[in-house]
Amino acid sequence: MYRVLKYSIYDLMRSRWTYIYSAFYFLFTLALLLLSDDMSKVVISLMNIILFLCPLIATMFGIMYYYNSREFTELLLALPLPRRHIFLGQYLGLAISLSVSMLLGIGIPFITYGIFGSPEIWNFSMLLVTGTFLSFIFAGIAYLIGLGYENKIKGFGFAILLWLFFAVIYDGIFLLAMSYFKEYPLDKFAIIASILNPIDLSRILILLKLDISALMGYTGAVFDKFLGSEIGMVVSMLTLVLWVVIPVLFILRMARSKDF
Amino acid sequence: MISINKLHKSFDTNHVLNNITVDFSRPGITAVLGPNGSGKTTLIKCILGMVIPDKGDIRMNGENILGQWAHRQQIDYLPQIARFPENLTTEELIEMVKDIRGEEIDANMLIDTFELSPFLDKKLGKLSGGTRQKVNLVVALMYDSPVIILDEPTVGLDPVALQRLKKLLKEESAKNKTILITTHIMSFVEEVAENIIFLLEGEVEFDGTTQMLRDRYSGDSLEESIANILVNDPDPDL
Numbered sequence: 466m467y468r469v470l471k472y473s474i475y476d477l478m479r480s481r482w483t484y485i486y487s488a489f490y491f492l493f494t495l496a497l498l499l500l501s502d503d504m505s506k507v508v509i510s511l512m513n514i515i516l517f518l519c520p521l522i523a524t525m526f527g528i529m530y531y532y533n534s535r536e537f538t539e540l541l542l543a544l545p546l547p548r549r550h551i552f553l554g555q556y557l558g559l560a561i562s563l564s565v566s567m568l569l570g571i572g573i574p575f576i577t578y579g580i581f582g583s584p585e586i587w588n589f590s591m592l593l594v595t596g597t598f599l600s601f602i603f604a605g606i607a608y609l610i611g612l613g614y615e616n617k618i619k620g621f622g623f624a625i626l627l628w629l630f631f632a633v634i635y636d637g638i639f640l641l642a643m644s645y646f647k648e649y650p651l652d653k654f655a656i657i658a659s660i661l662n663p664i665d666l667s668r669i670l671i672l673l674k675l676d677i678s679a680l681m682g683y684t685g686a687v688f689d690k691f692l693g694s695e696i697g698m699v700v701s702m703l704t705l706v707l708w709v710v711i712p713v714l715f716i717l718r719m720a721r722s723k724d725f
Numbered sequence: 726m727i728s729i730n731k732l733h734k735s736f737d738t739n740h741v742l743n744n745i746t747v748d749f750s751r752p753g754i755t756a757v758l759g760p761n762g763s764g765k766t767t768l769i770k771c772i773l774g775m776v777i778p779d780k781g782d783i784r785m786n787g788e789n790i791l792g793q794w795a796h797r798q799q800i801d802y803l804p805q806i807a808r809f810p811e812n813l814t815t816e817e818l819i820e821m822v823k824d825i826r827g828e829e830i831d832a833n834m835l836i837d838t839f840e841l842s843p844f845l846d847k848k849l850g851k852l853s854g855g856t857r858q859k860v861n862l863v864v865a866l867m868y869d870s871p872v873i874i875l876d877e878p879t880v881g882l883d884p885v886a887l888q889r890l891k892k893l894l895k896e897e898s899a900k901n902k903t904i905l906i907t908t909h910i911m912s913f914v915e916e917v918a919e920n921i922i923f924l925l926e927g928e929v930e931f932d933g934t935t936q937m938l939r940d941r942y943s944g945d946s947l948e949e950s951i952a953n954i955l956v957n958d959p960d961p962d963l
Contacts, residue, residue, distance in 0.1 A: 468824060468825050469825075472810075472821055472825075476810050476812055476813070479812035479813075480812065534810065535808075536808035536809055536810065537809070537810040539775070539804060539808070540804075540809065540810075540822075541825070542773070542774075542775050543773055543775065543797065543800075543802040543804065544797060544822065544825050544826060545794055545795060545796075545797040545798040545826060546794060546797075546825065547794045548794070722777055723777075724736070724770075724775070724776040724777060725770070725775045725776065
């Protein structure tokens with residue numbers, strides 16, 4: 466698997482999109498830091514960008530990579546390698562490249578601004594951790610969609626729809642449900658519904674870490690009570706790990722029986 | 726070397742392979758022929774494990790190879806369409822395949838045979854179709870494996886490269902290797918192949934030597950005999 470991973474990363478490093486993605490984060494972070502000296506505000510602004518952009522780029526890049534590397538996959542399939550190594554290697558190559566692009570793009574400006582000596586370091590780390598999780602999660606989901614749909618148009622369409630669902634539609638349904646059932650106690654429902662969407666979960670984790678959950682009123686207090694506690698943190702992290710692992714298990718399962 | 730027993734494969738409602746039983750153990754090169762869509766490529770991909778059959782088994786040296794991967798170490802495979810990662814150069818691709826197979830081998834002789842030296846540092850995406858096919862041949866044939874499977878090896882090759890390929894195949898065949906070829910060029914089959922397997926709508930219509938085919942489906946040339954399979958119902962006693 467290591468060799469497949471190596472060549473996948475090697476191939477992605479040659480793609481100019483990897484650099485454009487990294488450069489975007491770099492310039493954006495730099496601009497924010499130049500505009501505001503308050504690192505905690507920069508972290509909040511970046512949070513909004515990361516929660517929106519990481520899933521979107523990971524989804525689009527993931528599905529594009531799957532379809533574009535089909536010939537590479539076919540070449541590998543004819544070589545003496547187990548299938549699971551081929552697909553795991555390619556997926557990890559994709560997810561690692563995306564994460565490293567983001568980490569470098571955001572990390573370099575912060576390091577030059579002296580993040581290591583700042584109390585914001587933990588909030589900043591949380592931002593990077595959730596960004597990495599989101600890249601792994603959505604790259605996995607996109608790769609899975611690619612495996613499931615031979616037709617590129619269908620694959621792209623479905624991938625975009627899925628991103629839209631998690632980034633926008635889910636929150637809409639969530640809010641509607643909250644207002645419709647407002648007569649009932651909803652704290653448990655709110656927590657479970659938020660955990661089931663990796664983007665929401667990441668957002669809440671960062672907000673809690675930034676200690677501004679009071680801004681979210683009653684819901685904030687509920688989240689703080691559950692997710693702010695140690696058990697809450699463990700549950701949220703485990704859920705994010707599950708969000709990474711489950712699509713990968715499906716990728717391996719699907720790859721086992723797919724014809725090329 | 727390779728024996729296939731009662732192999733079935735369908736894609737949705739399309740039965741591509743229907744109870745195929747063949748044995749690739751006769752000496753010499755075997756051509757797998759048949760009209761478009763008769764299941765040639767699917768059969769080859771089943772041997773490689775790229776397509777997973779619905780029923781039946783495939784054995785290599787007596788061992789069941791379905792769901793396995795280690796047997797591919799003993800197969801040199803040339804895919805039908807020469808497509809490679811576009812960002813890699815020819816040299817990097819050759820190095821990559823060497824690295825993944827984990828065997829050190831000198832590909833220079835093949836590179837010279839197909840005159841690829843000027844293209845070694847060119848990106849694969851920038852190569853012409855014919856040159857890409859030559860790269861495909863080098864990557865497929867650089868190992869000294871006991872089984873060679875070539876899916877449409879002649880596509881896009883110029884006459885010089887074609888002559889060299891024929892010579893190469895005869896040399897490899899002399900080493901007692903199992904060689905399978907699919908092609909639509911009958912003159913190529915006539916020159917290199919000793920055995921023919923003819924597939925029609927996913928079934929084996931003929932399995933024997935080229936001479937047997939000529940005798941059974943009387944024709945002046947191989948092309949005529951093959952055409953006769955498609956139009957005549959042969960006498961089963963012959």
